[in-house]
Amino acid sequence: MKNIKDYNLDELKQEFIKLGEKPYRAEQVFKWLYTTNVTTFDEMSNLSLELREKLKNEFSICVYNIIKKQESSDGTKKYLFDILDTNAIETVLMSYHHGYTICVSSQVGCKMGCKFCASTGIQFVRNLTAGEIVEQILAVQRDENIKISNVVFMGIGEPFDNYDNVLNAIKIINNQKGLNIGARHISVSTSGLVPKIYDFANEELQCTLSISLHATTNEKRSAMMPINNKYSIEELMEACKYYISKTNKRISFEYALAKDNNESIEDAKRLVKLLKGMLCHVNLIPINPIDNGKYTKSTNENIMKFRDYLNDNGIVATIRRELGSDIDAACGQLRRKNLK
Numbered sequence: 001m002k003n004i005k006d007y008n009l010d011e012l013k014q015e016f017i018k019l020g021e022k023p024y025r026a027e028q029v030f031k032w033l034y035t036t037n038v039t040t041f042d043e044m045s046n047l048s049l050e051l052r053e054k055l056k057n058e059f060s061i062c063v064y065n066i067i068k069k070q071e072s073s074d075g076t077k078k079y080l081f082d083i084l085d086t087n088a089i090e091t092v093l094m095s096y097h098h099g100y101t102i103c104v105s106s107q108v109g110c111k112m113g114c115k116f117c118a119s120t121g122i123q124f125v126r127n128l129t130a131g132e133i134v135e136q137i138l139a140v141q142r143d144e145n146i147k148i149s150n151v152v153f154m155g156i157g158e159p160f161d162n163y164d165n166v167l168n169a170i171k172i173i174n175n176q177k178g179l180n181i182g183a184r185h186i187s188v189s190t191s192g193l194v195p196k197i198y199d200f201a202n203e204e205l206q207c208t209l210s211i212s213l214h215a216t217t218n219e220k221r222s223a224m225m226p227i228n229n230k231y232s233i234e235e236l237m238e239a240c241k242y243y244i245s246k247t248n249k250r251i252s253f254e255y256a257l258a259k260d261n262n263e264s265i266e267d268a269k270r271l272v273k274l275l276k277g278m279l280c281h282v283n284l285i286p287i288n289p290i291d292n293g294k295y296t297k298s299t300n301e302n303i304m305k306f307r308d309y310l311n312d313n314g315i316v317a318t319i320r321r322e323l324g325s326d327i328d329a330a331c332g333q334l335r336r337k338n339l340k
């Protein structure tokens with residue numbers, strides 16, 4: 001059956017028209033789903049019993065079960081959700097002074113094969129639908145009885161490898177009658193699928209774009225991220241400049257520092273050269289070592305030296321606070337699980 005959460009508001013109105021219903025009914029349903037966060041049609045008390053029955057015959061409402069919930073000593077929470085098809089995905093909730101941020105997964109597994117990421121090495125199964133992405137937010141809001149204010153597409157999967165569903169999820173998250181989270185509070189992170197960066201720029205959405213850069217030469221980046229063999233650093237930078245010109249938004253470059261790999265002052269120098277004059281910010285992440293991975297964390301001292309070099313040379317750089325590493329909820333530690 002069709003999951004009603006897979007439709008953005010315009011599409012749902014069309015579905016209602018097809019059913020012989022008035023479009024404003026779709027708005028009412030949208031409100032029940034995303035503002036009140038109900039899990040059954042029976043709770044939608046301003047719809048006639050007849051309409052509720054009709055909807056039950058037409059649509060399902062995807063509602064996740066929590067298989068496991070872990071809490072870090074820093075308050076970060078990690079959920080393992082049963083996505084109702086023998087697979088499970090992870091979602092992370094972080095609490096900051098300015099509100100709650102959720103890190104959502106976009107795929108079951110990932111095809112990108114980044115050598116330092118735990119989501120690699122687990123087989124790719126399938127894309128998540130828009131509704132399955134959005135339900136991660138709804139399930140956490142129900143469980144914690146909170147309103148989430150920021151969404152980052154930084155969980156399992158490559159969001160731009162599931163472009164249409166991610167875009168539809170963003171429309172539902174962003175819609176004032178939906179989850180009503182402003183585009184400026186939605187970040188999408190990509191390993192660098194260049195054509196999709198152009199597409200995303202053309203949506204003119206005002207979302208924050210994060211680029212997982214991690215290295216400054218094609219040789220080093222290709223060794224860490226196979227996608228670089230397809231789209232070089234030069235092509236990636238061109239696409240980033242286009243994104244900035246279209247949206248006037250600052251891009252966030254993610255750079256995970258690994259010992260003896262990409263942490264030297266030579267690397268920092270090349271990074272400055274690459275980013276000079278661009279509207280951007282660099283997020284330095286102490287790399288989280290994964291099982292069998294060949295990368296180990298840079299020392300704090302080296303990370304600070306790297307940051308200081310960037311800052312002294314006109315590139316704004318900050319070190320990302322590490323959250324949830326004691327429950328494997330930090331960057332690159334999420335993995336897909338199989339229930340059967």
Ligand code: SAH
Pocket residue numbers: 112114116117118153154155156157158159189190191210211212254256285286287288289290331332333
């Ligand atoms: N596929 C997308 C979304 C994943 S976001 C992307 O690559 O951007 C997860 C972020 O964590 C990315 O910036 C990724 O490169 C980074 N990451 C992956 N493994 C990591 C690790 N072991 N330590 C630190 N960061 C890591």
